[in-house]
Amino acid sequence: MIQLKKSGSILFALFCASIITITASAQSDTESTPLQLKYLGAAGWEISDGNVVVLIDPYISRLKYGGGGHPDDDRPSFARNDVPVSDTELIDSIITRADFILVHHGHFDHLGDVPYIARKTGAKVIGTETTIMILRAYGIPNEQLYAVGGGEDYQFDNFSLRIVPSIHSALNDKHYFDTRRYDRNTVLEAPLKINQFIEGGSLMFLARFDHHDVLTMGSMNFVERDLEGIHPDILLAGVNGSRLGLYKYDERLLKVTGNPPIIIPTHWDNFRLPYGFSQEANVTRNLIPFISTVGDLSPRSKVITPVHLETIVIE
Numbered sequence: 147m148i149q150l151k152k153s154g155s156i157l158f159a160l161f162c163a164s165i166i167t168i169t170a171s172a173q174s175d176t177e178s179t180p181l182q183l184k185y186l187g188a189a190g191w192e193i194s195d196g197n198v199v200v201l202i203d204p205y206i207s208r209l210k211y212g213g214g215g216h217p218d219d220d221r222p223s224f225a226r227n228d229v230p231v232s233d234t235e236l237i238d239s240i241i242t243r244a245d246f247i248l249v250h251h252g253h254f255d256h257l258g259d260v261p262y263i264a265r266k267t268g269a270k271v272i273g274t275e276t277t278i279m280i281l282r283a284y285g286i287p288n289e290q291l292y293a294v295g296g297g298e299d300y301q302f303d304n305f306s307l308r309i310v311p312s313i314h315s316a317l318n319d320k321h322y323f324d325t326r327r328y329d330r331n332t333v334l335e336a337p338l339k340i341n342q343f344i345e346g347g348s349l350m351f352l353a354r355f356d357h358h359d360v361l362t363m364g365s366m367n368f369v370e371r372d373l374e375g376i377h378p379d380i381l382l383a384g385v386n387g388s389r390l391g392l393y394k395y396d397e398r399l400l401k402v403t404g405n406p407p408i409i410i411p412t413h414w415d416n417f418r419l420p421y422g423f424s425q426e427a428n429v430t431r432n433l434i435p436f437i438s439t440v441g442d443l444s445p446r447s448k449v450i451t452p453v454h455l456e457t458i459v460i461e
């Protein structure tokens with residue numbers, strides 16, 4: 147039985163960290179340590195089970211770049227060949243500790259703030275070789291860096307992690323395709339330009355916390371055969387428009403992951419808008435249809451709508 151308690155608006159809260167707590171129960175084991183998931187926007191999360199703090203694609207700066215943005219946003223605008231500037235004051239106000247940082251791929255809205263956060267926290271970073279080469283260019287020590295290709299299943303203290311091969315969203319009406327990779331022979335000089343944050347291949351993660359398995363997505367795409375047998379109790383499901391260009395995305399994703407009891411949409415927002423700006427357009431376009439579809443396809447699954455900087459507590 148899943149219980150959901152919430153207070154206040156869950157959709158359009160202003161920038162007020164952790165005011166609203168959603169409590170849900172994924173399993174009947176009430177002895178387990180609650181899992182806390184704070185939505186950082188884009189594909190970003192801070193997840194803690196009381197033992198470890200794991201960041202996923204922590205992108206806090208939410209720069210106005212690439213032509214996107216809002217007329218009421220008076221921050222500077224960045225072009226893709228500009229050198230970006232992380233909003234370190236904002237990051238410091240949100241991120242205080244991390245043991246691990248998991249990076250799905252190297253694009254700026256996933257990796258852009260990781261150089262600063264990795265240096266600040268000393269967290270171990272797990273990502274593709276491209277991701278790791280970018281972090282090396284920023285001077286992150288090798289001891290913190292774990293390059294993976296997909297298929298690894300690593301045991302750490304109090305935490306284990308299966309790395310799942312994946313593929314990037316089918317952007318540009320399926321014309322997106324980028325085979326570029328950075329490797330040990332690539333010469334990179336930090337700071338990089340936004341367009342030097344290349345994809346470099348894509349991953350998913352099965353993060354096994356105390357009593358909860360979380361399957362994470364950083365794109366609106368997946369390799370079905372690589373998910374066979376992975377049945378998490380919490381799925382962070384990529385829910386943005388490009389998924390509509392895929393064959394039965396929602397149906398195949400729910401089925402192959404075993405109809406997870408809790409599904410939390412991720413990467414559904416407009417990440418070029420600062421925290422506090424309305425995300426109503428993306429809620430309407432992405433979340434409402436997805437929630438309706440899950441209700442039809444997997445009625446026993448509970449979809450929780452995440453709100454920027456608010457914490458979902460799974461008992």
Ligand SMILES: [Zn+2]
Pocket residue numbers: 251253314345
């Ligand atoms: Zn991307």
